[in-house]
Amino acid sequence: MTGPWAEALPWVIVLPLVGAALTPAVAVRHPRVAGFWAWGVLLVTAVLASGLVAELLARGPFSYELGGWAASYGIELRFDHFSAWVLPLAVLFVVIVPFSWRYLDHVMPDERRPPFYALLLLNAGGMIGFCVTGDLFNLFVFTEVVSLSSYALVAVGGRGLAAFAALKYLFIGAVSSLLMLFATAQLFVLTGSLNMADVSLGLGEIGSGTAVMVAFAAFAVSFMVKAAMFPVHVWLPDAHAIAPSPVSAVLSGMVVKVGIVGMLRIYQIYFGAEVLELGAFNLALVWLGAVSIVMGAFFAIFQDDIKLMLAYSTISNIGYIVLGLGLASPYAVIGASVHVFNHALIKATLFLAAGSIIHQTGFRTLSDLRGIARTMPQTSAAMAIGAVSIVGLPPTAGFVCKWYIALGAFEANQAPFGFALVFGALFIFIYYIRMLNAFYFQKPVHDEVAQASETPWSMRGPVVLLASLCLILGVLGGIPLNFVEPAVLDLLPFWGQ
Amino acid sequence: MQPFGLDLDYVAVVVLFCVGLYMLVAKSNLLKKLLGLNVMETAVFAFIVTAGMVEGGDPPIMVAGTSAPFASPIPHAMVLTGIVVAVSVTAVALALIVQIHAHFGTIEIDELKELP
Amino acid sequence: MRPWSLLLVLLVALPLVAGVATLPPHDAPDAPIHTQVGALYLERGVAETGMKNMVTAVLLNYRGFDTFIEVVVIFTALAAVLALPKGSAPVPKGSAPVPKGSAPVPKGSAPVGKGSSPTSPSAGAARSREDEERPEVASDVPVSPVVRFVVRLLAPFIAMFAVAMLFRGHITPGGGFQAAAVFAAIFIALGLALGQDRAARLVPVDWRPWLQGVAPLAFALVAWIGWRLTGAFLGYPIHDHTAQEAMGFVLEIGIAVGGGVILARVFLEMET
Numbered sequence: 001m002t003g004p005w006a007e008a009l010p011w012v013i014v015l016p017l018v019g020a021a022l023t024p025a026v027a028v029r030h031p032r033v034a035g036f037w038a039w040g041v042l043l044v045t046a047v048l049a050s051g052l053v054a055e056l057l058a059r060g061p062f063s064y065e066l067g068g069w070a071a072s073y074g075i076e077l078r079f080d081h082f083s084a085w086v087l088p089l090a091v092l093f094v095v096i097v098p099f100s101w102r103y104l105d106h107v108m109p110d111e112r113r114p115p116f117y118a119l120l121l122l123n124a125g126g127m128i129g130f131c132v133t134g135d136l137f138n139l140f141v142f143t144e145v146v147s148l149s150s151y152a153l154v155a156v157g158g159r160g161l162a163a164f165a166a167l168k169y170l171f172i173g174a175v176s177s178l179l180m181l182f183a184t185a186q187l188f189v190l191t192g193s194l195n196m197a198d199v200s201l202g203l204g205e206i207g208s209g210t211a212v213m214v215a216f217a218a219f220a221v222s223f224m225v226k227a228a229m230f231p232v233h234v235w236l237p238d239a240h241a242i243a244p245s246p247v248s249a250v251l252s253g254m255v256v257k258v259g260i261v262g263m264l265r266i267y268q269i270y271f272g273a274e275v276l277e278l279g280a281f282n283l284a285l286v287w288l289g290a291v292s293i294v295m296g297a298f299f300a301i302f303q304d305d306i307k308l309m310l311a312y313s314t315i316s317n318i319g320y321i322v323l324g325l326g327l328a329s330p331y332a333v334i335g336a337s338v339h340v341f342n343h344a345l346i347k348a349t350l351f352l353a354a355g356s357i358i359h360q361t362g363f364r365t366l367s368d369l370r371g372i373a374r375t376m377p378q379t380s381a382a383m384a385i386g387a388v389s390i391v392g393l394p395p396t397a398g399f400v401c402k403w404y405i406a407l408g409a410f411e412a413n414q415a416p417f418g419f420a421l422v423f424g425a426l427f428i429f430i431y432y433i434r435m436l437n438a439f440y441f442q443k444p445v446h447d448e449v450a451q452a453s454e455t456p457w458s459m460r461g462p463v464v465l466l467a468s469l470c471l472i473l474g475v476l477g478g479i480p481l482n483f484v485e486p487a488v489l490d491l492l493p494f495w496g497q
Numbered sequence: 498m499q500p501f502g503l504d505l506d507y508v509a510v511v512v513l514f515c516v517g518l519y520m521l522v523a524k525s526n527l528l529k530k531l532l533g534l535n536v537m538e539t540a541v542f543a544f545i546v547t548a549g550m551v552e553g554g555d556p557p558i559m560v561a562g563t564s565a566p567f568a569s570p571i572p573h574a575m576v577l578t579g580i581v582v583a584v585s586v587t588a589v590a591l592a593l594i595v596q597i598h599a600h601f602g603t604i605e606i607d608e609l610k611e612l613p
Numbered sequence: 614m615r616p617w618s619l620l621l622v623l624l625v626a627l628p629l630v631a632g633v634a635t636l637p638p639h640d641a642p643d644a645p646i647h648t649q650v651g652a653l654y655l656e657r658g659v660a661e662t663g664m665k666n667m668v669t670a671v672l673l674n675y676r677g678f679d680t681f682i683e684v685v686v687i688f689t690a691l692a693a694v695l696a697l698p699k700g701s702a703p704v705p706k707g708s709a710p711v712p713k714g715s716a717p718v719p720k721g722s723a724p725v726g727k728g729s730s731p732t733s734p735s736a737g738a739a740r741s742r743e744d745e746e747r748p749e750v751a752s753d754v755p756v757s758p759v760v761r762f763v764v765r766l767l768a769p770f771i772a773m774f775a776v777a778m779l780f781r782g783h784i785t786p787g788g789g790f791q792a793a794a795v796f797a798a799i800f801i802a803l804g805l806a807l808g809q810d811r812a813a814r815l816v817p818v819d820w821r822p823w824l825q826g827v828a829p830l831a832f833a834l835v836a837w838i839g840w841r842l843t844g845a846f847l848g849y850p851i852h853d854h855t856a857q858e859a860m861g862f863v864l865e866i867g868i869a870v871g872g873g874v875i876l877a878r879v880f881l882e883m884e885t
Contacts, residue, residue, distance in 0.1 A: 010678075010836075010846040017685050018833045020692070021826035028822050065679045068845030072650060075678045114822075115696035122689045129682065137575055141682045144582045151589055152693030159698060160600025164609065167593045171521065174534055174586050178504075181579065182541050182629075189636050192649025194571070202645070214632030225744055281793070439508045507633035515626045523618035524730055544633070551647060553641040557667035559659050560784060568640050569651035570658075570667035574676055577668070578683045581872075585690035588879045592694045592704060 005055040009064040010078050012048040013132060016041055017145075027114040035104075038117035039097045042124060046090035051273075052079055053087045063134060071134070073281065077133035081487030082264050086128045088341050089254055092343035092348055093124050099352050099462040100246040102455070103359055107157045107244045120250070123149040127254060131261055136184045137142045137194045139265070143180060143226070143258070147173045150255050157244040164474030165238035172235045180262075181270050183218035186211055206277065212315070216276060217324040219266045229257025229322055230292040233315050237299075240311040244356025247431035248307060252314040252351060260321055260340055285326025286328040292319025297427035301362050301434070304365040306354045308433060310347065313390060316424060317343045323417060324405040330488060332408020337484045339401035342473065344387075346398055349466040350386040356459055360452045366435060371444035375452045378460060380439050382453040382467035387432035389470045389496055398471045400477035499601035506547045527594050527604040538583040541570065542576045549573065663854040664861065665784045673789070673861050677847045681836070684828035684868060691875045693827055694882045704760055756806050764806040771799050779869045783861065789868025795870065797876030804880060818875055824874040831867025835860045 017040035027034035055062060061080035065071055097120070104113065126145030133139055151173065155166035188194055190211060191202025192255045203212060221232070228236040236256070240248045270276050294318030303309040317339070324336025356379045357372055373380035389396035392403070402421065409418035444450040454460060473480070515542060520533025549572030555563040557570040598604050637644045654667055654675060662670040672680050771827065775795035782788030804812035833848075838860060839848040849857045 014833060014836070014846075016680075021685070021688055021833075024822035025826060042820040057712070064846070066846055066848075067674065068843055068848040069675060073653065074675050083845055114694055115692045118692040119535075119689070119696055122685065122692065122773075125685075135679075137578075137676075138679055138682065141578060141582065141679055144585070144686050145682060148585055148589055148686065148689045148693060151593070152689075152696055155593055155596065156696050156698075160597055160635075163593045163596035163600065163697070167527070167590065167597065170590055170593065171530065171534065172588070174590075175521070175537070177582075178537055180539050182544065182632075185541070185545045185548065185575070186632060186636065188571075188575075189544075189639075189644070189646055192645030192647075192651065194650075210631050210635045211633070216626050217628060277784070331690065462674070504633065504636070504638050506639060507636065508630060511626060511633060514629065515622045517772075519618055522621060525616045531717070546637075548639050548646060550639055551642050556786070557655060558785065559665045559667065565655075567655050567667070570644050570654055570671045570747045571651050571676075572646075573668040574671040574679070577672060578679055581683050581790060581857060582686050584876075585687050588690040589693045591883065592697050592879075596697055601872045609619075 005051040005068065005098065006062045006064060006079075008048050008051055009079060009132065010066060011161070013053060013077075013125055015048065015347070015370050016121045016128065017434065020121035020125065022480065023118040023121065024114045025391045027117075030245050031110040031113045032119040034100075034114040035101045037372075037482065038121050039094065041091045041121060042090060042097060045124070045128070046087070046094050049087040049090045050281065053084050056084060057079070066297075072193050072198040075138055076134040076195055076197075077132050078196075081484060082261060082337075083131045085257070085261065085340065086131050088344065089127060089131075090124065090300075092253060092344060093250070094118075095462045095465055096246050096249050096348060096352065099105070099355070100244075101458050102178060103246055103355055103459060105357060106463050108429060112156070114196075116153075119149045119153050119156075120247075122251060123153065123255065127258060130258055131386075134196050135194050136196055136367065137189065139196075139262070140177070141180050143177055145263070146255060146258055147177060147226075150251060153247045153251070154235065154239045154243045156247065158242055161238075162242045165235075166241045168236040169239045172225055172232065176222040176232075179218045179222040183215040183222070186215040186218070190215075191336035196265065196269050201256055213276065216270055216281075218273055222261070223259040223262040223266070224288075226260070226262065227318050227322070228315055228410045229259075229318060230288050230295060230315070233292065233296075236315060237308055237311045240314060240496065241305060241307040245351050245358065248310070248355075249348040252311065253347045256318060257340050257344065260318075260325075263325065264337075280330050282326045283294060284386065284413065285322050286461040287326075287418055289319045289321070289323030289326055290417055292316060293323065293420060293424035294319075294427065297424045297431070300429060301431040305366055306357075306364055306366060306369070306435070307351070307367075309316070309435070310350050310354060310491045313350075313431075314343075316428065317390070319348075319424070320402065320421065323421065324401075324408060327408045327412045327414060329412040330485075331404050331411050334481055334484055335401045335404025335408055337488060338477075338480045339398075339405070341480055342397040342401050344395075344468060346386050346389045346470055349382055349463065349470055350390070352463045352466065353383040353386060354457075356455045356463055357383075359459070360455060361446070361448045363446065363449065366438045368446055369449060370438045370442035372449050372452065373440040374444070376454050378454060381437065381465060382463045384436055385467040385470050387436060389474070391432055393472060395471065396474035397477065399474060400481065404481070507544065508546040510547065511539050513543065525606045527597065527606065530606075531590050534590070535583065535587060538579070538586075542579050542583075545572045545579070546577050552586070621636055625816070649686075661851055663857040666782060666786070669782050669788050669861075670765075673864050674849055674857075677864075680864075680868075681829070681832040681847070683831060684871060687872060687875055688826065691878055694879050711752065718806075761806050764802050768799050768803060772797060775869075777797075779865055780862075782865055789865040791874060792865075792869040793872030793876065796873030797807065797880070800873070800877040801880050809881060814840075816877055821874070824870060826871070827874070827876060828867045828871025831863055831871065835863055 023034050023037060026037050056079055062079040066075045107266055122145055126142050129142040130146060133142060150424060151166050151170045154169060155162045187199050191199050193199055194200060225232045240252050293316050296312045296319055300309045300312035321336045321339050324332040357369060357376060363369050389398040392398040406418045406421050503590040514537050517533045517536030520536060521530050524530055536568040551566045551568055554566045554568045594604055601609060603609060614731060658667045658670045659665060659670060662674045664670045775792040778787035779789060781793035800812055836847040840846050842850050
């Protein structure tokens with residue numbers, strides 16, 4: 001009943017992981033080969049992912065039983081509408097990796113390229129596995145693959161400060177992983193199973209209880225940390241700003257979304273069982289989301305360093321997603337789910353454009369980069385498009401989802417939060433105006449800026465491509481929205497209004 | 498042991514977790530913080546293994562000399578995996594601490610905060 | 614005692630205690646943990662997997678995919694350690710000028726120096742790392758000849774014990790990870806007693822890229838074999854006990870060698 005692509009499900013996870021294991025061996029004579037090898041592996045992975053999404057569209061969600069054992073007897077992989085995130089994820093990696101080929105020249109000596117690209121492949125494979133598994137303990141192990149590779153990728157470029165930011169990230173992240181493991185163990189003790197669907201059934205039989213609630217809280221806190229929600233967002237600004245720019249794009253665009261997908265998975269487990277009254281929790285999400293929006297945008301205004309600005313902007317945008325999820329009305333949740341993807345695209349554009357500028361001029365603060373638009377017009381244009389997208393003006397990608405979330409706020413009779421959304425957008429608007437003003441309308445103060453040249457094509461191509469996608473998806477915004485709608489409507493009856 | 502209806506083994510595990518959390522949060526030396534993290538990890542593993550025990554149970558190995566009831570094998574497998582994960586996290590953390598020390602000359606948070 | 618930390622810990626402790634207080638008591642034989650999947654494994658495990666150690670059966674067979682990802686995790690740790698900048702390596706000059714102040718300091722302060730660490734403001738800090746300094750100058754470690762002799766004498770026997778543990782993992786407690794840990798422990802002991810250079814020769818440089826990746830690769834190989842034999846990824850042919858044992862051994866050896874080499878390499882890379 002399932003097409004041949006269903007058989008590819010384990011391989012889409014295994015391919016990047018095994019590719020990573022082979023990277024040091026492949027690149028042993030010529031370390032730079034690692035970059036091309038990683039790109040090739042990710043390209044094949046993206047092809048597999050598109051086959052899986054095609055299968056999903058044709059025949060609906062499907063699963064794969066590993067080792068031939070029936071679903072709760074062994075480990076089950078499950079591909080549903082939320083798993084479809086692996087396709088844009090793989091494609092984004094395919095676009096970001098070529099950027100890194102030249103960018104890394106000023107970050108690390110060639111000998112360190114193989115482990116770097118191995119880490120990138122591991123990060124990708126881990127995230128794909130996370131979205132595709134149907135087993136709670138498997139989820140934990142994939143989270144660790146993603147987290148560990150992320151900690152290292154943060155520290156790869158710099159010396160003491162980068163290591164310190166990475167260590168802070170590590171400590172907070174490890175505690176959150178422990179909470180996830182603890183909650184998994186609790187659910188295992190309560191239901192005797194580790195399979196997500198099975199646990200959901202088991203919870204339905206047990207009904208509500210303190211242990212059930214504490215497990216939910218532990219999962220929630222754990223994923224909040226991973227997604228850098230207020231108040232556990234403190235690890236993000238330094239980590240994302242210090243990391244090399246392609247890594248920042250991956251971290252801000254995709255790794256933080258792991259927290260969101262995790263939250264959705266837990267919702268699926270608990271809501272199927274209808275054991276929790278989620279009104280209070282949703283309200284908490286709405287408040288925390290709103291605070292994140294405003295606070296992230298507010299701090300971003302005062303940053304001179306562009307990457308710190310972008311990092312705080314990530315916190316703000318995660319706030320949008322969380323606000324949408326907490327509002328629990330169809331428009332809001334659809335908008336939030338699509339923003340997971342749109343923000344990844346926009347942030348990747350912004351970080352890669354910023355990285356291009358840093359690579360060519362050696363400066364990273366707004367005051368130093370005045371007038372860069374004269375000498376790097378295409379990159380600055382890309383930056384401008386990214387800025388307009390993230391503020392949420394039409395006809396860019398950012399507009400559609402923020403509009404949906406705002407509609408959702410009014411739909412759920414939570415109008416004040418709709419206004420928080422608009423306020424946040426206003427703040428964001430201010431700081432991007434600052435940036436565009438500095439780039440376009442002020443005179444260069446440094447020679448390096450006045451004489452900078454555009455980036456080589458391997459770096460410019462991805463930036464231009466991503467910026468164009470921001471525009472295209474603004475016009476064709478309906479497609480992702482319609483895609484996510486069935487999954488969200490399936491989930492919502494249990495969401496708790 | 499069930500005084501007040503509380504499973505004492507589980508409570509001991511929570512106490513251990515909290516000791517580890519205190520070490521992680523309150524100590525200034527980075528290595529001690531890392532040790533606190535390890536204690537927390539050990540606490541969660543102890544929780545998992547304890548949960549799989551049975552009154553009068555034997556190890557889940559089917560040889561002559563062991564008989565039902567058996568302890569459940571799944572928690573043991575979970576903890577084995579968990580230990581490997583904990584070792585990996587510790588390895589990465591140590592590498593980062595070595596970096597920090599090489600660069601700043603100290604691994605005390607109090608001193609690191611005061612550096613320019 | 615820091616009061617805020619104590620408060621945080623107490624705040625965390627309360628929900629945790631509540632979370633475990635209402636769980637079914639752990640010793641009862643009718644708890645869900647003993648009556649669901651676990652019981653089925655115990656009942657049918659020997660027949661379906663050909664192994665007597667049910668934990669190994671769960672690790673390699675029923676939940677083999679988890680173990681696969683776990684060896685990927687430990688490989689990630691090694692990749693992480695290898696990717697970090699080495700102690701005294703200078704940042705290279707690429708086509709662009711080296712960014713001034715490559716790390717942003719939010720409070721706005723001096724850029725970080727490029728190769729040498731600044732002089733420590735307090736001499737006391739060095740104390741905490743003093744004990745770590747000695748293994749780096751490994752060949753002049755002032756280790757007594759008694760220690761050196763005993764380590765060299767015992768190392769082969771310990772290694773043999775690890776090998777025995779590895780191959781008997783199917784019928785007694787033991788297995789790949791345990792063997793890997795012991796191999797790595799011997800390596801570290803040799804490294805500390807005899808000097809890192811001599812110990813490093815145990816893992817030939819040319820083989821390192823392959824040895825490090827051998828655990829995930831072994832899993833991929835066995836998964837593929839299982840796919841050919843049974844049509845399922847990482848599937849074991851239920852009635853062919855020889856094939857099952859062979860696949861299990863390949864995995865165990867892969868884990869032991871791969872894991873051991875990874876841990877040894879992590880030790881070798883830890884130098885300032």
